[in-house]
Amino acid sequence: GAGVSQSPSNKVTEKGKDVELRCDPISGHTALYWYRQSLGQGLEFLIYFQGNSAPDKSGLPSDRFSAERTGGSVSTLTIQRTQQEDSAVYLCASSRDKANYGYTFGSGTRLTVV
Amino acid sequence: KNEVEQSPQNLTAQEGEFITINCSYSVGISALHWLQQHPGGGIVSLFMLSSGKKKHGRLIATINIQEKHSSLHITASHPRDSAVYICAVSGSRLTFGEGTQLTVNP
Numbered sequence: 001g002a003g004v005s006q007s008p009s010n011k012v013t014e015k016g017k018d019v020e021l022r023c024d025p026i027s028g029h030t031a032l033y034w035y036r037q038s039l040g041q042g043l044e045f046l047i048y049f050q051g052n053s054a055p056d057k058s059g060l061p062s063d064r065f066s067a068e069r070t071g072g073s074v075s076t077l078t079i080q081r082t083q084q085e086d087s088a089v090y091l092c093a094s095s096r097d098k099a100n101y102g103y104t105f106g107s108g109t110r111l112t113v114v
Numbered sequence: 115k116n117e118v119e120q121s122p123q124n125l126t127a128q129e130g131e132f133i134t135i136n137c138s139y140s141v142g143i144s145a146l147h148w149l150q151q152h153p154g155g156g157i158v159s160l161f162m163l164s165s166g167k168k169k170h171g172r173l174i175a176t177i178n179i180q181e182k183h184s185s186l187h188i189t190a191s192h193p194r195d196s197a198v199y200i201c202a203v204s205g206s207r208l209t210f211g212e213g214t215q216l217t218v219n220p
Contacts, residue, residue, distance in 0.1 A: 033207065043200070043210040056207065091157065093208075103147065103208065105157040 002026075006092050006106035013082055013113055021077040021109045025094030032075050033095075033103070034067060038088040046090075049075060082113045117141050120201050120211035127218050133188040135214045137201030140182065147208065148175050148186050149200040157200075160186070191218045 005024040013019050025032050034046040045059035049069040060066070064083075069075040079086055089108040118139045127133055137146070148160040161168050161175040163184070168175050172191075177184040188195055196218050201211040 035208075042212045043202075043208075045207050045209070048207050059207075093157075102159045102162045104159065105149075107156050 004092055004094050004104050004106035006090075006109050008109055009107065010110045011112070013111070015084060015113055016081055018078065018080045019082055019111065021079075021090050021111070023075045023077070023092030023094075023106060025073065025075070025092070026104055027073075029094035029096055029104070030072065031095040032069055033093045034075070034077050035091045035093065036088040037091060037108075043091070046077070079111075082111075084113050087111055087113045116212070117209050118201055118203055118211040120199075120214050122214060123212065124215045125217070127191050127216070129192055129218055129220050131191050131218075133191050133195075133216065133218075135186045135199050135201075135216070137184045137186070137211055138182060139184075139201075139203045139209075141203065141205065141209070143203040143205060145204045146177055146184050147202040147204065148184075149202060151198040151200060151213070153197075160199075188216075193218045193220050 004026055007022045011019055030051045032049040035043045036046055037043050047060055047067045048056040064080045067075060067077045089110050091108045092106040093103045095103045121136045145162050145164045147162050150158045150160050160173060163175055163177050172189045174187040186199060196216055198213040198215050200213045202208040
C-alpha cells in the first residue's frame with residue numbers, strides 16, 4: 001500500500017481481556033517496528049522485525065506482550081490480560097532496510113483499558 | 115542521562131521567527147532522524163541525515179558527527195508549524211529524544 005496501515009485506530013477494552021493490534025507495512029519494506037507512546041510520554045521501543053531474522057524483542061515490557069510478522073509483511077501485536085497501564089498509542093513503522101533508510105509511521109492504535 | 119537529549123523541551127515563538135531545536139546524542143549512530151508529531155498523534159518523518167545538511171522548504175537540518183549534535187531550524191515560522199519535534203537516532207532501532215513542543219503564535 002501507499003502507507004503504513006494500522007487497525008483498529010481506536011480500541012477500548014476491559015481490563016483482563018486480550019487485544020490484537022495489526023500493522024500492514026509498506027510493500028517491500030523489510031524492517032518493521034512497534035513503538036508505544038503513553039499519554040504525555042515519549043516513544044518507547046517494543047519490538048523490531050528485520051526480514052527473516054529473529055525479532056529483537058528486548059523492548060517488550062512483559063510476557064503479556066507478543067508480536068508476530070507473517071510472511072514478512074503484516075504484523076500483529078498481541079497483549080494478553082490487558083492492564084490499565086497498557087493504555088497508550090501503539091505505533092508501527094516500516095523501513096526499506098535496517099537503519100539506513102527513512103521510516104514511515106502508521107497513524108497508530110489508541111488503546112484504552114478500562 | 116538519556117542517550118538522546120533535546121533542547122528546549124518547550125518553545126513558544128511568534129509567527130515569522132527563526133526557530134532552532136537542538137539534539138545531542140551519546141551513542142554511535144548510523145543516521146539521525148527528525149520527526150514531527152501533530153496533535154492527534156500522527157508522526158511524519160522530516161529528515162534522515164548522516165552528515166552535513168539537508169533542506170526542505172522552510173526546514174533545515176544539520177548534523178555534526180564529531181560533536182554528536184544536530185539542529186533543526188525553521189525559517190519564517192508559521193502557526194501550522196506548531197507540533198512536537200522529535201529527534202531520533204538509529205542503530206538497530208530508533209532511540210528517541212523526549213521531544214520539543216513548539217507553539218507558534220500568530
